[in-house]
Amino acid sequence: xxxxxxxxxxxxxxxxxxxxxxxxxxxxxxxxxxxxxxxxxxxxxxxxxxxxxxxxxxxxxxxxxxxxxxxxxxxxxxxxxxxxxxxxxxxxxxxxxxxxxxxxxxxxxxxxxxxxxxxxxxxxxxxxxxxxxxxxxxxxxxxxxxxxxxxxxxxxxxxxxxxxxxxxxxxxxxxxxxxxxxxxxxxxxxxxxxxxxxxxxxxxxxxxx
Amino acid sequence: xxxxxxxxxxxxxxxxxxxxxxxxxxxxxxxxxxxxxxxxxxxxxxxxxxxxxxxxxxxxxxxxxxxxxxxxxxxxxxxxxxxxxxxxxxxxxxxxxxxxxxxxxxxxxxxxxxxxxxxxxxxxxxxxxxxxxxxxxxxxxxxxxxxxxxxxxxxxxxxxxxxxxxxxxxxxxxxxxxxxxxxxxxxxxxxxxxxxxxxxxxxxxxxxx
DNA sequence: GCTATTAACTTACGACCGTTCGTTAGCCAA
DNA sequence: TTGGCTAACGAACGGTCGTAAGTTAATAGC
Numbered sequence: 001x002x003x004x005x006x007x008x009x010x011x012x013x014x015x016x017x018x019x020x021x022x023x024x025x026x027x028x029x030x031x032x033x034x035x036x037x038x039x040x041x042x043x044x045x046x047x048x049x050x051x052x053x054x055x056x057x058x059x060x061x062x063x064x065x066x067x068x069x070x071x072x073x074x075x076x077x078x079x080x081x082x083x084x085x086x087x088x089x090x091x092x093x094x095x096x097x098x099x100x101x102x103x104x105x106x107x108x109x110x111x112x113x114x115x116x117x118x119x120x121x122x123x124x125x126x127x128x129x130x131x132x133x134x135x136x137x138x139x140x141x142x143x144x145x146x147x148x149x150x151x152x153x154x155x156x157x158x159x160x161x162x163x164x165x166x167x168x169x170x171x172x173x174x175x176x177x178x179x180x181x182x183x184x185x186x187x188x189x190x191x192x193x194x195x196x197x198x199x200x201x202x203x204x205x206x207x208x209x
Numbered sequence: 210x211x212x213x214x215x216x217x218x219x220x221x222x223x224x225x226x227x228x229x230x231x232x233x234x235x236x237x238x239x240x241x242x243x244x245x246x247x248x249x250x251x252x253x254x255x256x257x258x259x260x261x262x263x264x265x266x267x268x269x270x271x272x273x274x275x276x277x278x279x280x281x282x283x284x285x286x287x288x289x290x291x292x293x294x295x296x297x298x299x300x301x302x303x304x305x306x307x308x309x310x311x312x313x314x315x316x317x318x319x320x321x322x323x324x325x326x327x328x329x330x331x332x333x334x335x336x337x338x339x340x341x342x343x344x345x346x347x348x349x350x351x352x353x354x355x356x357x358x359x360x361x362x363x364x365x366x367x368x369x370x371x372x373x374x375x376x377x378x379x380x381x382x383x384x385x386x387x388x389x390x391x392x393x394x395x396x397x398x399x400x401x402x403x404x405x406x407x408x409x410x411x412x413x414x415x416x417x418x
Numbered sequence: 419g420c421t422a423t424t425a426a427c428t429t430a431c432g433a434c435c436g437t438t439c440g441t442t443a444g445c446c447a448a
Numbered sequence: 449t450t451g452g453c454t455a456a457c458g459a460a461c462g463g464t465c466g467t468a469a470g471t472t473a474a475t476a477g478c
Binding site for chain 4: 244
Binding site: 160191 | 322325328330369376379381
């Protein structure tokens, strides 16, 4: 319609494309991204869309990058001021759960869904997904190690095992929210995380054993 | 090539189609199923493939049904003889983990991946996925209720909360196996499940508060 | 042996996919 | 004012998608 040509407008357009792509990919997955649909949504031509990235895979990687950045700003960045260890980690998981609920309608955190989408398809996209999740996993493990060092957790804590289980809680919450729309999911997840981080017994097993 | 016409051959062909579709869908997802590719893999025409189902969605539902049936035979059916409650449930989760490892290369249990694939796409397929997962969830909850009734678990156990956390462990295992190919995943999952079902404290928190 | 049934076939359709091409039009520096 | 740069365009490419129509041929019931 009305062509703009300055380089400044170009990055604005690129940002606009990625923003919309983020929404679409959150709902339909990274593979559900379609240049034609994206162009239609944005009121521009397919060539105008793909021109900013060159190839669809490059677009997917850009979207993934934007998602990681969004997550970083939404979750870890908000708890940098908290006390390192279980305190900070608990706050971080809480922020993550809030983040999930905010995006309930539009697919929530698609990092985790991209993980299951590309787990069997080798390539740059899968590598990027692995890198992003690994980064988060290392963040969690590092905080747990701090807690184990300063006495909040026992010094012989198996931090990898604990990180594994915390990740499971988040995945269960994601599924319950996205698939079942279960409003009790965040509360369940919070309870499980609190218990894991504080080292109390599992639900309803307070004295069994 | 060589057309067969008996009704007996027809169900054999249908079974063959679903079998291959199960493999493809396990690797690439239910949405990755393609009639053309399926036909090429089986050495038949697209019309010959879709003729058995009428529509692609019907094919997806048939594949989903076959997957549920396979899961039933592989997991719950193998532990019907075990003692009801945590004993049987622990065995069932163990079988499930074995099942995951068997299918490591070809995508494992795609029930869970179909869940994240269709969580944002209303329709018959999503409904079928929800029904299948709900059925499993009810199975778990019922076993936990038995355990709470016979004293293996405390009578005031929050069985839904416990089922939620058990589900999370399985999801974490699935991700670790499929995405990271982490060989320690089954052991981690087994440890977490055992702890949840026996009511001992979280990892490395044996005496912390 | 004849006929009705039907599994599987070939062919074709329209739609959409990702990508490439050449063109147009506004910005910026010279 | 002019010329290079480039964002965005329209159009077309070959390919694949799901589906429909019509054909062939082997079976099953009479």
